[in-house]
Amino acid sequence: MNKIIIVFICLFSSHLYGQETDLQLKGKIITINAEGDEETVPGAKIQWVLNKAVAFSDDAGQFEIAAASLPDTLMISFIGFQTIYYKVVDPSLDFVFNLKEGKVLDGIVVIGENLGKHIDLMDPRHVETIGTDELRKAACCNLSESFETNASVDVNITDAVSGAKKIQMLGLDGVYTQLQWENIPLVRGLSTSYGLSFTPGTWIESIQITKGTGSVLNGYESMAGMINLELKKPNEAERLYVNLYGNKFSRAEINVHGAQVLSKKWSTLSLVHISNQFVETDVNKDGFRDMPIGYIAAAMHRWNFEGKNSEAKFGIKAILGDKQGGQLGSSSDAPLGSAWNARFKTQHVELFAKNGYFLKKRKFGSIGLIGQAKYHEMHNTFGNTSYEGTQRKIYLNSIYGDIIGNTNHNIKTGLSFLLDDYDQTYNDSTFLKTEIVPGAYAEYTYNSNDKVIVVAGFRADYHNLYGPLITPRIHGKWNISKKNALRVSVGRGYRVPNPFADYNSQMASSRLWVVSPDIVPEDGISAGVTFTQKFLVNDNVASFTIDYFYTHFLNQLVVDMDISANEVHIYNTNATSFSHSAQAELSIQPAKGFELRSAFKYYDVRGTFNNILTQKAFVPKFRVLLNAGYQTRNKKWGFDLTGNWIGKKRLPSTATNPEIYQRDVISKNFWMLNSQITYNFKNFSVYLGGENLLNVIQNDAIISAEDPFGAYFDATQVWAPISGANIYAGLHFSIKQKKK
Amino acid sequence: MKNIGLVMMLFMMTAFSANATTVVQGKEKAKKVKTVRFLTSAICGECKERIEKALNYTKGVVFAELDEESKEVTVKYKTKFLNEDEVKAVVTGLGYDAADTKRDEEAFNKLPKCCQSPGHCARD
Secondary structure, three states: OOOOEEEEEEEEOOOOOOOOOOOEEEEEEEEEOOOOOEEEOOOOEEEEOOOOOEEEOOOOOEEEEEOOOOOEEEEEEOOOEOOEEEEEOOOOOOOOOOOOEOOOOOOOOOOOOOOOEEEOOOOOOOEEEEOHHHHHHOOOOEHHHOOOOOOOEEEEEOOOOOOOEEEEEOOEEHHHEEEEEOOEEOOOHHHHOOHHHHOEHHHEEEEEEEEOOOOHHHOOOOOOEEEEEEEOOOOOOOOEEEEEEEEOOOEEEEEEEEEEEOOOOEEEEEEEEEEEEOOOOOOOOOOEOOOOEEEEEEEEEEEEEEOOOEEEEEEEEEEEEEEEEEEOOOOOOOOOOOOOEEEEEEEEEEEEEEEEEEOOOOOOOEEEEEEEEEEEEEEEEEOOEEEEEEEEEEEEEEEEEEEEOEEEEEEEEEEEEEEEEEEEEEOOEEEEEEEEEEEEEEEEEEEEOOOEEEEEEEEEEEEOOOEEEEEEEEEEEEOOOOOEEEEEEEEEEEEOOOHHHHOHHHHOEOOEEEEOOOOOOEEEEEEEEEEEEEEEEOOEEEEEEEEEEEEEEEEEEEEEOOOOOOEEEEEEEOOOOEEEEEEEEEEEEEEOOEEEEEEEEEEEEEEEEOOEEEEOOOOOOEEEEEEEEEEOOOOOEEEEEEEEEEOOOEOOOOOOOOHHHOOOOEOOOEEEEEEEEEEEOOOEEEEEEEEOOOOOOOOOOOEOOOOOOOOOOEOOOOOOOOOOOEEEEEEEEEEOOOOO | OHHHHHHHHHHHHHHHHHHHHHHHHHHHOHHHEEEEEEEEOOOOHHHHHHHHHHHHOOOOEEEEEEOOOOOEEEEEEEOOOOOHHHHHHHHHHOOOOEOOEOOOHHHHHHOOHHHHOHHHOOOO
């Protein structure tokens, strides 16, 4: 089997009408075996690189594939042989290809074994994908906990009362990262502060993370990054899936999914999630619950339709939550002036629909429509402070996609419409706001054989309150060789803030809120360079990525805690504010089943606080991530260990407080160590894990914890875990869908 | 930092203990553990999963891995529990050829279409 030659002959039917094309490209794939005899090759994959249409050769080696408008490149691949690329310009010719046998080192797809987490070399943007395997490595519990083994997204505790977590990208607050699921907005508007906990981890099939600005197709937000979730799909999900989880702090969760393929076209999926914290715990002995007690219940029902020229996805999602934090034994029903209590009540309902149509007259033309209607209601109290908010939202987006001339030039364009109706009450003040934002966008993609891709996007929105918002963005990718990619991106982004909701957890203190009455959109420019190199170590894929991003705010909503220790000022400013972020990441597989990942991050995030350009509080300058995973060769045992080193952070000054209520202005650095062991039985798996295994606890995290109604109480100065080591256990049980 | 080292070590020890045991067995009772490699008629990732799962959960099998490119399966097993023919019988019983041993036709007919002929694989 030294030299195998595949001969590939295309035979064309005779009627040709230029580039308009109902043409079927027919052919046969054969190989010459070691004896020099001709053999047909069944099962070889034939694919148009740009059009993406796929065909396979049949048992006689014959195949047929629609030749859409040309030129386009044919990719012929079969396991064990080198892939052929052939640019078809004139389809009236017959082709013969000679190739050698060999391992497929295809620069387009990830070579070697598919890791749980991978970076695509194809996408014009730098996109990291976290797959189900990676998500299962740290089995707890919702979206905020799904980035544990990922270096690009940092997760922080927002305060010592709500138990909520917030993400950071490029060292910038999570509000600057656009979150969506399958291109439908996810954590936005009033759900910004607590929304991450409303998406259960088991619903997620994969997560795509893009640093810097995203596509203009999804709107003008996304300054620091874009996170898109692919949730479980009705036609692919498990027929029945059950997950149980419990931890040391009496948190229990249950997830049940059921999917049904009703016919070739229709399928449906139901997902139910209930999580409950039963008992109050106080590890750091400050008299406060480390985590609020109470529940979150979430359910989703979705449908898929796949027709010949159209497809549709639609469904409903609902969330109900009620949690109570605060002093031990406190209750929201108790009379005023008793123990300090914080309550978080949420109701959320949304309807969503996505439709796609392929145009019969234009082979490459398609129309997509996305619609979402959402109702979100929050009732939160923090001691004597209360906040209520209601958001009614309608979101519509349309996408028309087509080629210009040939498949080297693609265009996506469409109109969007957003209606956000807010009704918010902070103590005695009521704020009403209706945002109506119609918009239009166009995105042109130039693709030169996938080697060089340039995406230029432009969108214009008209905001009824703030006037026009113009968003230009450009992304480029160059594969210098087949195993690397150099990417650049520059773009502008905006965000209309809702200070009371976005920084809701800041209410867990006696600080007086001083909010500017003239809130305007935040406006920033983000630029970045990313370089990824893949190489082989012991026949396994390894990758090295280095990136640098710079974000500059032209206007920013600043949460200023440096003016006074008992005030928080929130105002727009065009004073200097920027972030430099650099990251280097190495991922290798030294042996079969053994994976090591390390990342080093540097953040220089500065803003003008109290009129002085200083380091942004609570953002460490340095962070390190180390991850080791091992799976036994029989795939029964899985081990995972993750270490996160968090460097020193600047903390807001508490110098104006009495001495006992003063704190250091710089935090300590510390390691967060998590580990999990999984054992897979034939139809189910069990896992045992630990979080914060070094038992790191921030001492006196709450300032003036003994006098929560006093002037100095502050539970927002949190820079490390407040509850110690956690031990959890759980199981996954699934019955797969029958493959057709 | 001491703590971290300790935890790391503990982790490594647990992680590799499963392998360590088989190595010891391999040395002391060399004849009792055998590794066999043979070609199968597997086609796709689904086939890989079926074959690996069935073998890995067969009593006496230490591990089974199928290389998706070459379709060759590597099986390490304890001779006390089964022999090479019995290993192959697990594969043929699933509906796949194991080297020269022919597949069980009844099982083959029950396989998903993609696992019967690559022409039916809708996605890669």
